[in-house]
Amino acid sequence: MLDLTSLISFFVLGVIGWATYKMYIWPVYLTPLRKIPGPPFESLFYGNYKKFMKEEEPQLELTKKYGNIVKYYEIFNQPALLITDTTIVQDITLSHSYDYIKPVNILSDSVAFIGNGLALSEGNVHKRQRKMMNPAFTYSNIKNMVPTFTRIASKLISVITEDTINLGESKIKIAPYLSKATLDIIGLVGFNYEFNTLTSPNELANAYNAIVTPPTILHFMLGRLAYYFPMVRSIPIEINKNFVNACAVIDRESKNLVKRKLKEADIGELKGDDLLSVLININKTLPIEEKLTDEELKNQIMTFLLAGHETTSTSTSWAIYLLARHPHMQDILREEINKAFPDKSNFNPTFDEINSLEYLNGVVKETLRLHSPVTMIRRTNIKDKVYGNYFIPKYTPIMISTMGLHKSTEIWGPTAAEFDPKRWLDPTLTKNISNLSFLPFNTGARGCIGNKLALAEFKILLSNLIRNFVFRPTDEGFQSKTRTFVSSKPDSHFEFKISRVES
Numbered sequence: 001m002l003d004l005t006s007l008i009s010f011f012v013l014g015v016i017g018w019a020t021y022k023m024y025i026w027p028v029y030l031t032p033l034r035k036i037p038g039p040p041f042e043s044l045f046y047g048n049y050k051k052f053m054k055e056e057e058p059q060l061e062l063t064k065k066y067g068n069i070v071k072y073y074e075i076f077n078q079p080a081l082l083i084t085d086t087t088i089v090q091d092i093t094l095s096h097s098y099d100y101i102k103p104v105n106i107l108s109d110s111v112a113f114i115g116n117g118l119a120l121s122e123g124n125v126h127k128r129q130r131k132m133m134n135p136a137f138t139y140s141n142i143k144n145m146v147p148t149f150t151r152i153a154s155k156l157i158s159v160i161t162e163d164t165i166n167l168g169e170s171k172i173k174i175a176p177y178l179s180k181a182t183l184d185i186i187g188l189v190g191f192n193y194e195f196n197t198l199t200s201p202n203e204l205a206n207a208y209n210a211i212v213t214p215p216t217i218l219h220f221m222l223g224r225l226a227y228y229f230p231m232v233r234s235i236p237i238e239i240n241k242n243f244v245n246a247c248a249v250i251d252r253e254s255k256n257l258v259k260r261k262l263k264e265a266d267i268g269e270l271k272g273d274d275l276l277s278v279l280i281n282i283n284k285t286l287p288i289e290e291k292l293t294d295e296e297l298k299n300q301i302m303t304f305l306l307a308g309h310e311t312t313s314t315s316t317s318w319a320i321y322l323l324a325r326h327p328h329m330q331d332i333l334r335e336e337i338n339k340a341f342p343d344k345s346n347f348n349p350t351f352d353e354i355n356s357l358e359y360l361n362g363v364v365k366e367t368l369r370l371h372s373p374v375t376m377i378r379r380t381n382i383k384d385k386v387y388g389n390y391f392i393p394k395y396t397p398i399m400i401s402t403m404g405l406h407k408s409t410e411i412w413g414p415t416a417a418e419f420d421p422k423r424w425l426d427p428t429l430t431k432n433i434s435n436l437s438f439l440p441f442n443t444g445a446r447g448c449i450g451n452k453l454a455l456a457e458f459k460i461l462l463s464n465l466i467r468n469f470v471f472r473p474t475d476e477g478f479q480s481k482t483r484t485f486v487s488s489k490p491d492s493h494f495e496f497k498i499s500r501v502e503s
């Protein structure tokens, strides 16, 4: 009979053997992906992940060095693919999008608070949710939201004026203001909820912010471990306490919102045209097997918040940054806006009016090209695949590099790295561009359902800011560091010189 010490020794040896095989022998010597070019792993625990988290534009660097299909190593040294080959992008996004799923082990923290909402559901559940939610995002619904965008944009202008111009301040950190404005907007158009964060603190907004603060490696490791071992979240450390508290607040508040709306619907008083009200009204008309459950409705609230808030504020911050660095282009944009809306005090564009501004459209697209808030699209193939000469076994982590595609000189020419809104007005330059090479919103069945909403909101916030203020760099050489991990954000402490447009 084996004694306890021998049993423990066998167990420990077994675990070490298993870990050596999974984290070293298989990824380096056995995986079929070993034939694909790419960087060597840097650590058995975090593979090449540190590179993605710490360096600027690592995707672009890897793509330039190794080509359109790159093998790199994920956390725990798992081999993975970085893709900028448009034929493969087509397979993932358009031709066989349901052969791929989102890697929930990687997105584990999001799963904890948005659950099985539209962004994270898969297969038939996703198809059902998407089909019933599409009508909430039609042009006619988005058009109705434009006055809300304009109202919050005007409030933003007043708050900035009070905090800076009226106090004689000549500098502003714009990102926190935009983050509040877009949270207020998504609260109103998403579920008719007044966050009012531009003017006061709010518990749900604080909880949301606690969860989305820029993650560190420790946040990621904990998130990953918690997916496999949920008890990890019970370890009494600050990160866990904040996360658990924030999830509880979000869960409680989202449930209350749905309950209130369902009650209004029951007594026939649900008349709002916010997304949640529209969904509840559509839901009422559906056969039982197609209906969203109350839990699914609740999950959509957090999905809208998570997917639709920071993305839009980040884009607008980047646009201000780019325009501050290119004063001449800022002036051209202001001229276009002034011409269309000569009366600054009556800035009330309609959806069609704002979309008719060509230079604004170029600025918005160019910002999304150079600084896409979603820098990568993550998937796992649930079927074996063959990409060119390479066999890709199922369950390989795959990352479409939005940044790699958006800055490729093969697609965008020698000026790929430059900010040039006019390129969008030049058919000789745009003829090479397709929805597979420009995909800030992804495309196909899993493309952004809120893209029309986001573009209208982005344009109204930006044009209102440019109509009212001039932004310039605080010093001429100023350049923001671009962190392109998961989402790309300008440094939040980033300052601009600000002055008022007088007429």
Ligand code: HEM
Pocket (backbone or CB within 6 Å): 102, 118, 119, 120, 130, 303, 304, 307, 308, 309, 311, 312, 315, 372, 373, 374, 377, 378, 439, 440, 441, 442, 445, 446, 447, 448, 449, 450, 451, 453, 454, 455, 458
């Ligand atoms: C500039 C702003 C935005 C950008 C750049 C953006 C980008 C994206 C991208 C790239 C995806 C696909 C992610 C993937 O395939 O893994 C996505 C999905 C999604 N977005 Fe957006 N988004 C923006 C704004 C919004 C807004 C305002 C909303 C809603 C109110 C929204 C709701 C969603 C939802 C629900 C999904 C999941 C769709 C599905 O899987 O069927 N987004 N977004």
